[in-house]
Amino acid sequence: MYTDYIGVTSKKMKNVVERELVRRFAESIGDLHPIYLDEEIGSKSRYGKNIAPVTFPRIFRSGEIEGLKLPNKGLIHGEQIYHYNRPLFVGEEVYCYSKLEDYFEKEGSTGKMGFLKMKRYGEDSSGNVIFTEESIIIINETVRRSLNV
Template sequence: MFTEAIGKKSNKVKNIVERGAVRKFAESIGDMHPIYLDEETGEKSRYKRNIAPPTFPRVFDYGVIEDLKLPNKGLIHGEQNYHYERPLLVGEEIYCYTVVKDYYEKQGKNGSMGFLVLENGGEDLAGNIIFTSSSAVIITEAVRKGLKV
């Protein structure tokens, strides 16, 4: 169903690790660690500024992959893994993108399910990778039938 999308990549989109967004995110996940929030703690750290929580990239814009049409509802977020070269620094610009890595199907008790594997990336201004994340989007039989119509 989505095998033709394997290898397709979105354009890079500029995102900013904004202090207010980091604060709201930390509050929402219940992790008020001073390295995320307190400027003095950030200045005294080895990074010389505050950093964002590890799952913060979830809020970034990763662009659009042309011709990849997923429904707005009915998808299941299967998993998410992050790999960091270094932390995200509060105030920095990050250029983010998505690549379709794989698509496969498995038989479940309610019919066939599709698994769309996506890789997100975030780079600094010089093009150096800061983080990558991989995720699996599960497309249920009911959603798959709706897409074929």
């Protein structure tokens, strides 16, 4: 079922790295580094502006892959890795989309588990990749059976 979607991408979604969202996100993760929050510190940094925390893209919308249906519950977050070409700057627009990179199954002690390997991309307005986010979503045997995968 999911193998049919390998290589399929979602449409790009526009996101803005808003100062207030960066502040709230930094507070929520307990990292109040001044490079995220203090405009004077940001202007004196090597970037000349404030940046967002590394995991900030988690809140970005990246569209849905048309036709790819995932269950609302029973999924397990397996892994998440970010790769950056440069930091996210406060105030910039970022265009994000998702791609299903792979689907495979492994036999576990409670039955077969499905593994969805997703990749999200964040680009600037010129189409240059700022970051990628790789994640693994695990579908346990019970959920797999209910989906007839």
